[in-house]
Structure formats: structure tokens, C-alpha cells
Amino acid sequence: MSMPSPTSLLRCxxxxxxxxxxxxxxxSAAAGPPLTLLWPDGAPGAVxxxxxxKPGVRIYLPPKEKATGAAVVICPGGGYGILATDHEGxxxxxxxxxxxxxxxxxxxxxxxxxxxxxxxxxxxRAIRLVRAESEKFGISxxxxxxxxxxxxxxxxxxxATHFDAGDPASEDRIAKVNCRPDxxxxxxxxxxxxxxxxxAGSRRNLxxxxxxAGLAESLSNEKQVTKDTPPTFLFHTGxxxxxxxxxxxxxxxxxxxxxxxxxxxxxxxxxxxxxxxxADPELFGWKDRLAAWIRTNGLLAExxxxxxxxxxxxxxxxxxxxxxxxxxxQSNQPLAWTMISNGKYSIAANRGPGQGVHRVEVFHLGSVxxxxxxxxxxxxxxxxxxxxxxxxxxxxxxxxxx
Numbered sequence: 001m002s003m004p005s006p007t008s009l010l011r012c013x014x015x016x017x018x019x020x021x022x023x024x025x026x027x028s029a030a031a032g033p034p035l036t037l038l039w040p041d042g043a044p045g046a047v048x049x050x051x052x053x054k055p056g057v058r059i060y061l062p063p064k065e066k067a068t069g070a071a072v073v074i075c076p077g078g079g080y081g082i083l084a085t086d087h088e089g090x091x092x093x094x095x096x097x098x099x100x101x102x103x104x105x106x107x108x109x110x111x112x113x114x115x116x117x118x119x120x121x122x123x124x125r126a127i128r129l130v131r132a133e134s135e136k137f138g139i140s141x142x143x144x145x146x147x148x149x150x151x152x153x154x155x156x157x158x159x160a161t162h163f164d165a166g167d168p169a170s171e172d173r174i175a176k177v178n179c180r181p182d183x184x185x186x187x188x189x190x191x192x193x194x195x196x197x198x199x200a201g202s203r204r205n206l207x208x209x210x211x212x213a214g215l216a217e218s219l220s221n222e223k224q225v226t227k228d229t230p231p232t233f234l235f236h237t238g239x240x241x242x243x244x245x246x247x248x249x250x251x252x253x254x255x256x257x258x259x260x261x262x263x264x265x266x267x268x269x270x271x272x273x274x275x276x277x278x279a280d281p282e283l284f285g286w287k288d289r290l291a292a293w294i295r296t297n298g299l300l301a302e303x304x305x306x307x308x309x310x311x312x313x314x315x316x317x318x319x320x321x322x323x324x325x326x327x328x329x330q331s332n333q334p335l336a337w338t339m340i341s342n343g344k345y346s347i348a349a350n351r352g353p354g355q356g357v358h359r360v361e362v363f364h365l366g367s368v369x370x371x372x373x374x375x376x377x378x379x380x381x382x383x384x385x386x387x388x389x390x391x392x393x394x395x396x397x398x399x400x401x402x
Contacts, residue, residue, distance in 0.1 A: 224348075
């Protein structure tokens, strides 16, 4: 019988640690933190006074020493008929806390009592509340995202494509605040309300049996993407028969057409509604792809990004072909990198490093034509770290192979 590889053992060990941490928190916080009402004096459009008539958020704040200032409003799925608040809410918020990100699990109103626009009104109010109270929560008003699973993904994508700057004439200070999320995270989302790959149950619960003309079109969010839609991360599985992957594909394609920064991960194996996907070590890794995307987009650091250009020489000659990485001293800042061609490189500000101290790594990809082999790759680490300041900076480097 073959022995498990070290990589397999490491994955199993990491999974066990995560499961134990979730289990330990479960008994003391089975229902999560107390509900903070979005409208303490009663929600607009409420048709009762029961628990499901009271939209609110359950707030998970990371330890102060770990807090990054980023926050996410989390919309559990459930076909707009229930809320899968545990595996698509509380567990996700606790995981975000491990990154230093605040989580706000949204309890939004849904069918059979409520239809559109009530769920969207609740989601927009949650974003306004978090932004209005950002100082109290210790977060940045410029790094507030929205996340959703399945039908909650439709709600999150609706909030990311239908937003406003607030009502300056309102007497309600929260209503004055902008409800545009700064980023969106969509997990096996329902997107379309008109295409055959949409989810009939979510459409019926949200819009009713016979919606008004144009309403389904306006809530088919692949058709509502503009250049102002925030950067978006999507993950789906090809096996998903409940909400087909075409939903994510359509939204990603729309983001691309609009020039919006986006990242899409489609895993071959996995059914609908997997949450963190504890049982599959490969699919469980979607959260790591998300963590990398959050860091890459500079959402874990307040420091503004900057442009960097320069020249690289090796033994006095321009480096013909290679890569340069600026590795931040502060782990929450994004790593920035680009290609080097004929001794020159340029990193635009939108994907550049944050201000501060960075270690410089250069990968010489060799002089083999037309492209190098793996054996030609040589890594150089510049002996001196660089300190980056301002909106742009020139960093020229002279390397030696000796």
C-alpha cells in the first residue's frame, strides 16, 4: 500500500485545523452575534413584526491587532425563499476574520412575504450602514465589498450593478451615504432572470409568476454591467446543475467588455451550494484564490498604489528577457510584478505596489531564442530593499552574475 505524499498530509493537516477552529466556535456562537437592525424603528415595506420582517446584520469584527480595515457584507443563498446563513454566512465571516477582514452577515427579507425591490433595499441599506458607521467598526469606507452565494450572489450582483450616491435631502444620516460596493465576490451566483441558464425558483420568488415587462431584463445583471461596476471575483463549478456555470461566465464576459477588473475560477468537480467545500481539498482552495485576489487588488491595505518604471542591467548589459517582483515588507500590501524586455519595465499604478519598503526579486529568463527553457531561469535578489513613495517612482537596478 502506498503512503500519502507530504503534500497530501499537509492539506489534510490544514483542513483539520480549520475544521477544529470552526467546531470550537460553533458551540459558543451557534446563532452568531446578535442581530443589528438596519432600521431600528422598523424597515420600510415591512408587513409584520416577526423575526423575518426585521432585516439586519450579524457583525463579525477581527481582533484589533489583526484588522486590515476591509469589510464584506455577506448575502447567504436560499433561492430568495430561505437563508442558508450558516455555511454561506457565519462560517464565511469567521474565515474573513482570519484575514483581518470584518464580516457583516446580512439577514435580508425574502419570499413568500417579500419580493423585489425589498431584498435589494436591504442589501443597499447594509452597505450604507457599514459605510456610515465605518469609524465605529474600525474599517475604511473605501474598502467595503459585497459577497453572495447562489441567489445571494444574484442579490450581490444586483447591488454591484444598481447603486446610487445616497439621498442628500434625507433626514436619515445613513440614507445620505453612497451604497456602491467597492468590490464584489460572487460564489456560484444566479445572474440572469431572462436566459434559460437562470434559476427558475429564484426568479419566481423574487419577481412572482408574471413580472412586469422589463423587470426581469433589468435584474438580469449580465446586461447591467458598466464601467462603474466594481472589481469582481467569481467562483463556480462545472458540475453545478442547480445554477449552471453559464451564469458566472456571462457576468465575467460582461465585466471584460466593460473593462472592469475581474477574476473567474471554474472548478471541474463540485455540486451546487458547497460553501467552503471542506470535503474537497482542491475545491476548498477557492478561498485561497479569493484571499490572493483580495491582496492583489490592494484591499487589505490603506496605502495607495503607485506606478513604477525603470531599467535593469545584468553585468552591464540590458536584461533581454525577464520578470521583476516588488515584494512588500508589509504582508497585507499587494505584490507587484511585470515583465522585463530589453532592460526596461513598467508597472501601471492600478496594479502597482503600495507605498513602503519592498524587497526586489528579478528573474532572468535566459538568452535562448525564441523563449527560454526552465533551466535558463536564474533568480536574483537585490541586496538592498527599496522604499517607494509618491504617485510614481523610477527604480533602476544593476545586477551582477558574479
